[in-house]
Amino acid sequence: MNRLHICDTTLRDGEQAPGVAFSTKEKAEIAIMLDLAGVEQAEIGIPAMGEAECRSIARIAALGLQMKLMTWNRAVFSDIDAAESTGVDWAHISVPVSAVQMKAKLGMTPVQVTELIRKSVDYGLCKGLTVSVGFEDASRADDLFLEQLANQLYRDGIRRFRYADTLSVHHPDAIAARIGRLVSRVPQGVELEIHCHNDYGLALANTLAALQAGAVWASTTVSGLGERAGNTALEEVVMSWRDLYKGTCSVRPELLNPLAALVSKASNRVIPEGKPIVGDMVFAHESGIHINGLLKERSAYQALDPTELGTDHSFVLGKHSGRSAVQYMLEQEGIKAGPDEIKFLLERLRLVGEDPKWVIYSKDLKHWLEHYPAELSN
Structure with missing residues (x-):
């Protein structure tokens, strides 16, 4: 059976x-x-x-x-x-x-x-x-x-x-x-x-x-x-x-x-990003709560182990991202940021996550930090 x-x-x-x-x-x-x-x-x-x-x-x-x-x-x-x-x-x-x-x-x-x-x-x-x-x-x-x-x-x-x-x-x-x-x-x-x-x-x-x-x-x-x-x-x-x-x-x-x-x-049929098992984004996470949980314990928010399918979790950033996600993404770029800089990045994420509705990556955070002093002074 x-x-x-x-x-x-x-x-x-x-x-x-x-x-x-x-x-x-x-x-x-x-x-x-x-x-x-x-x-x-x-x-x-x-x-x-x-x-x-x-x-x-x-x-x-x-x-x-x-x-x-x-x-x-x-x-x-x-x-x-x-x-x-x-x-x-x-x-x-x-x-x-x-x-x-x-x-x-x-x-x-x-x-x-x-x-x-x-x-x-x-x-x-x-x-x-x-x-x-x-x-x-x-x-x-x-x-x-x-x-x-x-x-x-x-x-x-x-x-x-x-x-x-x-x-x-x-x-x-x-x-x-x-x-x-x-x-x-x-x-x-x-x-x-x-x-x-x-x-x-x-x-x-x-x-x-x-x-x-x-x-x-x-x-x-x-x-x-x-x-x-x-x-x-x-x-x-x-x-x-x-x-x-x-x-x-x-x-x-x-x-x-x-x-x-x-x-x-x-x-000539595109696989939808959210297609179960084989979609490009089915192991991607944006939510701050989820990413924080995954960083502590992989099974916290993913029952299916992506490594069995030859892939892995990926983290992206958007309006639902939190402090842990931002800090983790910066660390992947070798960047250390203080509380004020992370707060600035989170506020920026809330804005760009709604319009023009894009997925934010660590390279974007790096670019924003390069302009951080000027924008903060404004």
Whole structure:
């Protein structure tokens, strides 16, 4: 229960974010970094998109990475043929399971969808592929239909299922109840993967709730890249599961920042400064109370140790800074200042911190002190 397995879909679902398209070279670089970071499995593309996509997938397959690779496919024989041609031996087959999607997308009844996915699974298995099945829009599917379908596919040889909150309509209590029920009504050998979208900002919370309820795989993307509001962020679920749920995971925290930077560059998506785990300013402190506490004891105002992520705390100055912060920043510049000078600097900080709203660094304090006598006399 405490072991978290990651199936990262940055190269598939992440690339479906509007305006994002990775080159073959970028895909290979991201795959290599995911592998180095300890990700166990990656979903690396959609073979049915054509020859260029198949070549990109085949190039990744030829890298000899340690992590398992999978392709995403519809329940269509030609999709599975294309998947086989890439050299990737794991085919994930996705099928709509909610009444609205079965009717709107396929024009089928639940009985017909069951027949369709069973035939597709059999076709893939007969080709020697490892097959997993994705339940698209599972969050709006009928409970009994999901259970019956999963049990039938288990009898057909499937051991891994992806429960997709495709439209992000679950909240943590609801997804925990759904996953708990499903896990309790399928054979013990079933491995359930949770795939959440983030339209309401609940992808991480929903993923953690599903894992606690019995799912063992988390579907993620680096920095949450993906359609609409994105997916569950790899770095957030890895660190939350380890620190808050006391679980284990093979992903290496020190490579989360370089991985996020690589995907940011390839996707041309800027990482927000306040992005949890990998944002530039998430370990920066301005408040005088916080800095004073951190200088005395690092754990006073930071539960997450930034050194594990290859970074460290940083102090900046602004209108909320206090005497300890100013004195510390001056010491970093080798400057000794008396009480009157520090008072002068604090008053200056209160003014410039509001307009033009900038972050103040030690070099600014040094510059102000150089003009201190003249300004004081005024």
